[in-house]
Amino acid sequence: MNDALQRTEVVTAFLRHAGKVLLLRRSDKVGSYQGRWAGVSGYLEDAPPLAQALREIREETGLEADAVHLAVGAEPLEVEAPAQSRLWVVHAFLFDVDSPGAVQLDWESAECAWVDPVRLGDYTTVPMLAETLQACLDGERQQAAQ
Secondary structure, eight states, X not given: OOTTSEEEEEEEEEEEETTEEEEEEEOTTSSSSTTOEEOEEEEOOSSOHHHHHHHHHHHHHOOOGGGEEEEEEOXXXXXXXXXXXXXXXXXXXXXXXXXXXXXXXXXXXXXXXXXXXXXXXXXXXXXXXXXXXXXXXXXXHHHHHO
8 A cells, every 4th residue: 555645435335226237427516536437425424334325325316225225335445546645445335226217316426327337347437446346246246155
């Protein structure tokens, strides 16, 4: 790890429906990675990571906690971002959604798309988004194998 980077904890929540995941294109009003595609994300504030993920889902998509179902939480990942002088510590979660049409975006996102995970490479994303999603999918497979 680069000691010059500021350690910053965040959550990323992937919402899934019918095998596709929701990507949000970050608006010009957010503080970092404007225009890039991401999962539902935010700074880890005063709540435990899962509670913060549910808060971000509610704020960014309008979906309440009873509209999403936790599939898995991945081990935290470290993502170096020298351009932002940050070491992002990402607490990632995968949730299943019953009603994808209920998603209502807030100001943080310019648009959204439901994407097959194998097509993530077609999008300009925040750093290591594909690896973060893969960590969730791997964790779900491991959980199912137990």
